[in-house]
Amino acid sequence: MSAILMDGKALSAKVRGKILEETHRLEQTGVRPGLAVILVGEDPASQVYVRNKEKACVECGFYSEKYVLPAETTQDELLGLVDELNHNERIHGILCQLPLPKQISEEAVIAAIDPKKDVDAFHPSNVGRIMIGDYDFLPCTPAGVMELLDEYGIDPKGKRCVVIGRSNIVGKPMSMLLLHRHGTVTICHSRTENLAEICREADILVAAVGRANFVTPDMVKPGAAVIDVGMNRVDGKLCGDVDPAVAEVAGYMTPVPGGVGPMTITMLMKNTLKAAQK
Numbered sequence: 001m002s003a004i005l006m007d008g009k010a011l012s013a014k015v016r017g018k019i020l021e022e023t024h025r026l027e028q029t030g031v032r033p034g035l036a037v038i039l040v041g042e043d044p045a046s047q048v049y050v051r052n053k054e055k056a057c058v059e060c061g062f063y064s065e066k067y068v069l070p071a072e073t074t075q076d077e078l079l080g081l082v083d084e085l086n087h088n089e090r091i092h093g094i095l096c097q098l099p100l101p102k103q104i105s106e107e108a109v110i111a112a113i114d115p116k117k118d119v120d121a122f123h124p125s126n127v128g129r130i131m132i133g134d135y136d137f138l139p140c141t142p143a144g145v146m147e148l149l150d151e152y153g154i155d156p157k158g159k160r161c162v163v164i165g166r167s168n169i170v171g172k173p174m175s176m177l178l179l180h181r182h183g184t185v186t187i188c189h190s191r192t193e194n195l196a197e198i199c200r201e202a203d204i205l206v207a208a209v210g211r212a213n214f215v216t217p218d219m220v221k222p223g224a225a226v227i228d229v230g231m232n233r234v235d236g237k238l239c240g241d242v243d244p245a246v247a248e249v250a251g252y253m254t255p256v257p258g259g260v261g262p263m264t265i266t267m268l269m270k271n272t273l274k275a276a277q278k
């Protein structure tokens with residue numbers, strides 16, 4: 001068997017086209033979606049992601065502002081900028097690229113963003129709203145995974161779903177979105193016993209571990225949909241959390257690059273459009 005590759009690049013292009021149409025419609029009412037992106041420090045991967053977010057804004061017809069701050073920026077300085085942006089009427093969405101330098105508390109910065117402009121959906125009030133299923137914004141990576149599943153006709157309803165990883169950004173919200181769609185969800189992590197056995201039960205397996213090639217073919221049920229959220233660099237080369245050999249067992253699989261990554265940025269655009277429409 002060779003898995004069908006779930007093309008996040010193609011789906012992104014399609015969704016961004018629809019967002020551009022919506023942007024034009026919104027502009028008729030005098031509103032142009034605006035996104036502010038803050039980057040602190042010089043992490044090379046973050047620089048790439050921020051550049052890609054700027055490009056996505058252009059593709060979607062958005063107004064954007066980029067703030068690049070030095071690595072030694074203090075928390076108060078960053079909070080000051082967030083406060084300014086909270087009050088800037090041209091800006092509907094604010095995001096601070098993670099990770100932040102050690103002297104800055106990510107929690108404090110996230111909590112300072114106006115929840116109505118929190119297009120990453122990381123603010124505690126937005127996280128709480130996702131838990132109860134009454135939300136405006138979905139976190140971008142899990143939302144991108146759900147769009148990919150829908151595009152390929154993979155319905156979580158009644159299916160065994162296993163998420164490896166319990167981060168606030170991916171693992172926890174991912175589990176919640178699958179649960180909202182009536183999946184039977186198990187969250188696994190570094191202390192999980194019999195991990196391979198649990199993974200082998202999954203019809204939908206999401207790997208968000210942060211370890212290159214962690215999911216091997218023996219951990220996958222034949223025909224399963226395997227979603228790779230990993231973004232690891234090994235000898236300068238980008239690779240996911242899923243061993244490419246899994247393609248011989250899985251029914252569907254997301255590639256890295258070109259799978260979930262591009263969808264993450266497209267979902268950010270979708271959230272920004274929604275913030276502007278509100």
Ligand SMILES: Nc1nc2c(c(=O)[nH]1)N[C@@H](CN(C=O)c1ccc(C(=O)N[C@@H](CCC(=O)O)C(=O)O)cc1)CN2
Binds near residue numbers: 099140231257
């Ligand atoms: N404020 C945020 N910080 C971070 C987030 C986030 O959603 N909000 N997620 C990640 C990084 N990230 C977005 O910011 C992100 C990672 C990867 C990609 C992507 O398109 N990857 C490409 C490959 C790109 C490359 O060559 O390096 C792919 O998979 O095809 C997009 C966004 C942590 N920080």
